Amino acid sequence: MAVRLFSSNEVSDLCLGKPAIRSISLSDTVSAAIALLKRTPESYVSVWNCHHSLSHHRHCVCVGKLCMLHIICFLSKPHNVNSLSLALQSPISLLLTESAALVRHLPPNASFLEAIDAMYEGVQNLVVPIQEQNNSNSRKRAAERSLSFDSNRDYKSKYNYCWLTQEDVIRYLLNSIGLFSPAPATPINTLNVIDTENLLAINYDDPASSALDLLSVALTNGSSVAVVDSQGKFVGEISPLVLNSCDESILPPIATLSAGDLMAYVEAGGPPEDLVQLVKERLEEHNLGAALEMFVGDETGLSSFSSYSSSSSDEEFCSGKNWKQLGGNSAKVVRRSEAIVCYPWSSLLAVMIQALAHRVGYVWVLEEDGTLTGIVTFEGMLKVFREHLKTMT
Template identity: 35%
Template sequence: MVLQSHDVSDLCIGKPPVRWLPPSSTVADAIAEIEAGGGRGPDAAVAVWDGTKGEVDGRVCMADVHLFLCGGDGEAASLASPAAALQATLSDLLAAGAPPVRRIEPHASVVEAVDAFLDGAHCLVVPIRERWRRAAAAGEMCMCWLTVEDVVRFFVGCIGLFAPTGLALRFLSSGISPRGHAPVAAGDRALSAVPLLSAALATHSSVAVITGAGIAPRLAGEVSPSALCSCDVSVAAAIAALSAGDLTAFLHRSDLRCRRNLPGMVDLLYAGDPSSWPPSPSSSSSSSSSSSSLSSFSSSSDDEAEDGYKHYAPAPCARRDNNRQIIACHPGSSLVAVMAQAVAHRVTQVWVVDFDDGELVGVVRFLDVLWVLREHLNQPPLIYPSNFSSINPSTKLR
C-alpha cells in the first residue's frame, strides 16, 4: 500500500527550512520575521524554537497573531492594549491556546504522519537530513514543516489507487457523514466568532457565516484561518468593529460594506513607542497606508451600490484573490472529488450544501478524509476477479 511504502522524507523534498525565533521573542518580532520570509500567506509561519536539537515549542502564523490580539476578556483583552499585546512573548501567545505541533522523524511512514494529525497535531516538524543541507555540517539543526495539506496532496497524486479503498464512493458509502459545524450569523459581531476561529484553526476548518439561522441556514460566506494568514495586524481592528458578514466581505471580496469608522482602531494597533515595533518594509509603511486607505472607507460617498451599500477601496490587509469563491459540494459527491477540489483551491475543508434548496448541511475536512483512509488500512484488502479493473468506469466524480 502506498501509505506504508513511502516515508515522511518523500513529502519533504524541496521544502525550505523553517524560520524560527526563541520563545522569549515578542509577537511583534514574529510579525517582522513572517514579513521578512516573503510575505504573509497560509504557509508563512515561524517556529518557536531555540535552534538546537530540542523540541519545537509551537508554530506561529498571522492567524495566531490576530486571534491573540482579539483574545481575552475585560481588562485582560489584548485589544484594550494592543501595543502591549504586540510586546508579549511568543511563550505567552502559545499559552493562550495556539494549536500544538509534533516532531516526526524523516524515516517515519506516511501512516505515522496521518496518525499524528488524527491524534491532534496541527502541524508536523521534520528534521531535514544532514546530507540535504550544508548548514547541518556546521552543527546547525534544520527542520521543515509538514502540513495536513501536504499529506492529502500526496494522496491525490496517487488517486488511481483510491478506488479499491472505497474513497471513490459517496460520503455515506465511504463511512463518513458531513460533519456538523458551529456557524455564526452574518449579523453577529465578528468578535463573537473568535473562539470558533480558534477551534477552526486547530482542526483545519473555517467558520461558516450563515443567513436564515434556525430555519434553513444558507452559507453566505466564511471566515477562514488561511484568509487571516494573508492579512496584516489591521484586520484585528476589523474583527473588533465589524459584523461577521461585513468581515467576510472585508477579507474575501476586498471591499468593505459597512458604515463604521476603522481608522481609530487601526491607530490603536500601531500606537506606542515606535522603537518597540521592529522595522520592516511592510510594517513601517502599514500604519500610514492603513489609515489613509481606511479613511477612504468612511469619507467616500460616490460609489453607491444597487443594494444600498457603499462599496469601498480594497482592504489594505487583503492579499488574496478578489471575489474568492466558497468551495462547496453536495452530499452525493465522492471523497476523491472533494479532495481534488480542496487541493486545487488550496483549502483544507469543503462545505456540504443541499443540492435542491442550497441549505448548509455540514463540512468535510481533510482530517475526515484522513480518518477514512486510516480506517480502510485496518480492513483486510478487497479481493477482485483477475479481469476486474481497479477503476470502475461507472464511478462518477462530482
C-alpha cells in the same frame, strides 16, 4: 500492497523541494513575531522551545506553528485592544497554548505510514529534517542522523527542517487513489466523513468579533467559520486563509463590523468606501484612539493593494494589508475568498480534488436548498484512508 508501499516509502521523499521553515523562539514577543511574519514569504513561522541540558548541549523542540491570525485573535481581545502597546510586548507563548499537540517531529527515514498514523491521531504538522543541498552525501548523512533522532528533542542549531502538512499527505494519497477502491468513488454521506457536530458558524448579522474564538478553534482543527442567515442557509465564510494574509490593521474592522460586513471588507479589490467610513466612525464613537491610528495609517496601503489586484485575476491579497510597509511582497498571496462547497452525494474523490485545487483543508457540505449541513476536512479524509488500510493488513 498499499500497506507495504506506504510502509517502505520515507517521509523524506515528500520533503523534496520544500523550503526550510523559518523559526522564532517561544519567549519572543508578539511584536517580534509580526515583524518576522512580514519578512517571511510563507504565511507561518515555526515556534521553538530551547534549553540547555546538563551536558551543555542546546536542545530544541518545535512546539507550534504561528501565523498572523493567531496574533489577530490575541490582539482582538477587549483588554488587548485597549492596550495595544502592552499586548505587543506579550510573549508568543500566550498565543500557542493548544498548538504543541498539533506538531510532531519525525526522522527523515520514518515511513509514510507513520506520517498517516500521526495525522490520524490529530497531528496537523510534521517537522522533518531536510537534506543539505549541494552535497552528494546529504541523503546518507540524513539516514545516519535519523538512527539517533529523538522524536521529542531536536538539535535545531545544526539542521534545517521542513513542514509536512495534511495537504501534503492528501496530495500524495491522491497519486495512489486506485489502491483504495471503491472508497474514492463512494458518496461522502455513506463514509462517515461529514462532520455535523463540530460546525463553526455565526449569523450574518452577528458582530465579527464573535467569530474570534471560533477562528482560534478553526486554526486548531484546520477548518473555517461559516456565515449563515436566519434560516441556516449558507452565505459564506470568515476564512482563516484570507485573514491570515492580513496584518494587524484588520483589527479595527473585526472590532466594529458585523460578520457579513467583514466578509465584504476582505473581498478582492479593496473594502467599500462606506465600510471604511463606518469603521472610522465606530472607532471614534468608542474612543479607540490606538486602533483608529492603526486603521487610518493603513489607507495608503489600501491603494497599493487595489493597484495590484487589478492586474491579477487568479489570486488576491487581503485588502486590509499594508502593502507599502511590506514592500508588496507578492509571495503572500491567497486564493479567492469564495467558499468551497459540495453536497452529501458528492464523492470523496471529488471533494478531495476540490480542496486540493483551492488549497484549503476543508469543504462545506450543503443540502440542495443551500442549508449548511456539515463540513469535510483533511483530517476526516485521512481517517477514511487509514481505516481502509487497516482492513488490508
